[in-house]
Amino acid sequence: MNGVLRSSVLVLVVGCLGASAIDGFDFPDAETAARYQRLITEFRCPKCLNESIASSGAPIAVDLRRTVRRLMEEGAADEAIRDHLQTRYGDFVLYDPPFKPSTWFLWFSPVLLALVAVYVVVRVARRRTVSAPSDAERERARRLIEAS
Amino acid sequence: MTRIKLYLPVGVFGVLAVVLFLGFTLRDPNLLPSALIGKPFPAFDLPVLGAAGERAGREGLLGEVRLVNVWATWCPTCLAEHGELMRIGAETGLSIIGINYKDDPQLAVEWLRQHGDPYDFNVVDDAGDLGVDLGVYGAPETFLVDAGGVIRYKRVGDVNPVVWRDEIAPTLAGLAGWQKVEAVLGDER
Numbered sequence: 001m002n003g004v005l006r007s008s009v010l011v012l013v014v015g016c017l018g019a020s021a022i023d024g025f026d027f028p029d030a031e032t033a034a035r036y037q038r039l040i041t042e043f044r045c046p047k048c049l050n051e052s053i054a055s056s057g058a059p060i061a062v063d064l065r066r067t068v069r070r071l072m073e074e075g076a077a078d079e080a081i082r083d084h085l086q087t088r089y090g091d092f093v094l095y096d097p098p099f100k101p102s103t104w105f106l107w108f109s110p111v112l113l114a115l116v117a118v119y120v121v122v123r124v125a126r127r128r129t130v131s132a133p134s135d136a137e138r139e140r141a142r143r144l145i146e147a148s
Numbered sequence: 149m150t151r152i153k154l155y156l157p158v159g160v161f162g163v164l165a166v167v168l169f170l171g172f173t174l175r176d177p178n179l180l181p182s183a184l185i186g187k188p189f190p191a192f193d194l195p196v197l198g199a200a201g202e203r204a205g206r207e208g209l210l211g212e213v214r215l216v217n218v219w220a221t222w223c224p225t226c227l228a229e230h231g232e233l234m235r236i237g238a239e240t241g242l243s244i245i246g247i248n249y250k251d252d253p254q255l256a257v258e259w260l261r262q263h264g265d266p267y268d269f270n271v272v273d274d275a276g277d278l279g280v281d282l283g284v285y286g287a288p289e290t291f292l293v294d295a296g297g298v299i300r301y302k303r304v305g306d307v308n309p310v311v312w313r314d315e316i317a318p319t320l321a322g323l324a325g326w327q328k329v330e331a332v333l334g335d336e337r
Contacts, residue, residue: 046285059250060285063276088283090183 025069032072039068039078043085043093052095064093182302183283189216189297190281197248197270198257204271208245209297213323215244215316216291217267217307218279220251221259223287229306230263236312237266242320246270249279249287292316294323 027033040054045061053061053068064085071081085093097103133141189206196202209216217233219226237244246267248256253272260267273279282291285304292301301319303311 046283059276060279063280066275067277067280087183087187088281089285090283 035078036069036072039072039081040065042082042095043068044095046089046093182304184291184299185302187299189291189293189299190278192271192273192278192281194271194273194278197246197253197272198260199269204269206297208269209293210295212243212295213320214293215242216247216293217244218247218249218273218282218284218287218289218291220249220287221255222251225306226288227263229288229308230266232307232309232312233266234264236307243268247273247278247282249273249284250276290316292319292323 025036027036037054041052043053043064045051045053045056045058045064047058047060048056051058051061053064067085068081071084076084082094091097091103097106099107189209191206193203193205196204215233215236233244236242244266246269248270250273253274256270256272260270271278276284282289288306290303290307291299294300300323301316303315307316
């Protein structure tokens with residue numbers, strides 16, 4: 001068991017080393033490296049439906065990481081890099097989708113769902129509250145008790 | 149009123165079921181809406197397949213309507229659509245340009261010799277940079293580019309007779325500089 005665990009950890013570690021070696025980029029400073037890491041987590045891999053290009057091993061993700069890296073070297077600003085990928089792959093590549101008519105539903109649906117939830121909670125809570133008995137009800141209860 | 153409320157969960161379930169069913173069946177989640185329709189074909193400068201030292205660029209596409217097909221020998225769907233590309237090339241005279249995508253050029257040349265060559269020429273996109281500029285995320289992908297070099301149509305997946313009849317031929321019919329279109333549509337009808 002221990003051996004299995006150890007070898008799977010080894011596989012994981014070696015796998016990760018392999019992944020970082022594929023790109024093999026040297027960054028001039030830690031700040032640039034951090035910027036690169038931040039940027040590549042912003043883009044969704046077009047081939048893998050829900051994985052960022054940072055975490056995907058798909059060839060297209062490798063290509064897009066290389067593209068980001070190249071644009072950075074050319075001195076492009078973050079916004080320009082986002083535009084570059086968006087004009088080629090559409091809104092799909094952005095994990096933070098732009099606010100426009102076709103994405104209104106996407107942006108507003110959480111608010112709508114929250115409103116529905118509040119409505120339901122209020123309705124349920126109202127039904128649960130027991131109001132104090134009125135004078136007529138007290139009188140009727142008293143009479144019922146006396147009669148028994 | 150209360151009776152109606154009892155059925156509310158069933159109703160919500162029904163609506164959700166219909167929406168999700170349509171969402172998962174009508175639209176292939178692997179298909180992305182193309183961002184490049186109506187945009188100029190990107191500039192490139194790549195070696196021509198099987199012609200040592202020769203290179204081609206965007207200018208090589210201009211002046212004629214072109215079907216630009218992204219393919220590779222490692223891509224089984226490319227082989228599946230190859231017959232249709234051969235037919236289109238032979239029967240309609242539409243110019244077909246290939247982008248040999250992330251492939252071994254020698255294998256590609258051999259592949260064309262074996263299965264036939266519908267392409268006017270192929271460029272070798274070894275690194276996939278033209279692929280990125282074209283928003284390619286898998287092969288095969290096919291673009292219809294007008295004589296002015298503007299992308300008019302994009303197909304992700306195979307070109308087959310249905311795609312030709314329902315999508316490519318009608319788009320082609322709307323393009324200036326495509327004289328053979330009457331013959332093409334006449335064949336289909």
